[in-house]
Amino acid sequence: MRRTEPLPTWDELVALASEHDIHHVGVAPADVLERARIALVERKEAGLHAGMEFTYRNPDRSTDPSRAVEGARSVLVFAKPYLAEHEPERPPGVQGRVGRYAWVDHYGPLRTSLQEIARRIRRSGHRATAFTDDNSIVDREVAYRGGLGWFGKNANLLLPGAGSFFVLGSIITTAHYEPNEPVKDGCGSCRRCLDGCPTGAIVAPGVVDANRCLAWLVQQPGTFPHEYREALGDRFYGCDDCQEVCPPTVRLGGRHEVDIVELARHPRGQHPPDGGVQAWVDMLDVLEMSDDDLVAHFGRWYLAGRDPIWWRRNALVVLGNVGDAADERTRRVLDHYRAHDSELLREHADWAAGRLGLQSSERP
Numbered sequence: 001m002r003r004t005e006p007l008p009t010w011d012e013l014v015a016l017a018s019e020h021d022i023h024h025v026g027v028a029p030a031d032v033l034e035r036a037r038i039a040l041v042e043r044k045e046a047g048l049h050a051g052m053e054f055t056y057r058n059p060d061r062s063t064d065p066s067r068a069v070e071g072a073r074s075v076l077v078f079a080k081p082y083l084a085e086h087e088p089e090r091p092p093g094v095q096g097r098v099g100r101y102a103w104v105d106h107y108g109p110l111r112t113s114l115q116e117i118a119r120r121i122r123r124s125g126h127r128a129t130a131f132t133d134d135n136s137i138v139d140r141e142v143a144y145r146g147g148l149g150w151f152g153k154n155a156n157l158l159l160p161g162a163g164s165f166f167v168l169g170s171i172i173t174t175a176h177y178e179p180n181e182p183v184k185d186g187c188g189s190c191r192r193c194l195d196g197c198p199t200g201a202i203v204a205p206g207v208v209d210a211n212r213c214l215a216w217l218v219q220q221p222g223t224f225p226h227e228y229r230e231a232l233g234d235r236f237y238g239c240d241d242c243q244e245v246c247p248p249t250v251r252l253g254g255r256h257e258v259d260i261v262e263l264a265r266h267p268r269g270q271h272p273p274d275g276g277v278q279a280w281v282d283m284l285d286v287l288e289m290s291d292d293d294l295v296a297h298f299g300r301w302y303l304a305g306r307d308p309i310w311w312r313r314n315a316l317v318v319l320g321n322v323g324d325a326a327d328e329r330t331r332r333v334l335d336h337y338r339a340h341d342s343e344l345l346r347e348h349a350d351w352a353a354g355r356l357g358l359q360s361s362e363r364p
């Protein structure tokens, strides 16, 4: 039988995290997250979640750490940067833009690190479970309570001296660690994210209406709302605008960059078949891919039911916004979709063709 080891001290935990390139660590008490529970219920009742599941699915569960780990006393919170050291150049052709956090799989490597740290705690006889990108716990709220950062008006967690380009993870444990104090608000009178959102989705400081948020709309099933199609621009997946206008994030994020090329090869990450970084995606390639290829390339991203129809729908809207009506392949692809079996794709292709000035299959 394996002998138990002493519980790692706080300094030992911080050093262990550092070995995994995680330099932002905090501790929150494992109490019920009352504030987050009230906010989730209120926003759900007001319809601001727009059908979003994740932590909205079961607020009682996602706001109670002891539902995830019985007898929980502490939640260790971790933040790892995702801003790339070197940004890939935009390739030629009709390119769709991808939100920075989705360029490579950041969660697979983070999960591996946190599972290893959790194993070390378990060797002391305590329970400890790692959670990353998991609807078991509202990770931004525990990260706030654990002293990692403050809630920006754009609803992201902003780390002092570092900004918001971070992925978050946590370990819920029965071990006791001294909780940190929450960080004070650092937004002050700034409101650039509210003014900079292309759809006005930040309806109040810290409150995002998912019905208007482009990052959520690309993941939702159904017709892409007409009123937001032009605003989608070239975004194929994700939207970074409310972070890219944020002064502390822009000014300080560069101090915490990562090598995404190395992460794109991480053995525990999910990668497309051809490997590499997915910062730009060729929209015509997407519209010519088979279902299997679409799932293989983009299956790690959230999309309603993982149904390839939604990638095609998004690509048609982007094509309408940034395509070239004089390009023969573009016209051929649009003609194909304007005669598609799917009424929904036919309608989006008609919209794209109309936006490009192509009223029929004729040349413009």
Ligand code: SF4
Binding pocket: 154, 196, 197, 198, 199, 200, 201, 202, 208, 212, 213, 214, 215, 216, 239, 240, 241, 242, 243
């Ligand atoms: S992600 Fe984009 S659409 Fe959503 S709130 Fe931020 S800026 Fe607005």
Ligand code: SF4
Binding pocket: 152, 153, 154, 155, 186, 187, 190, 191, 192, 193, 194, 242, 245, 246, 247, 248
């Ligand atoms: S843009 Fe300004 S208001 Fe918005 S999160 Fe950043 S600092 Fe806060």
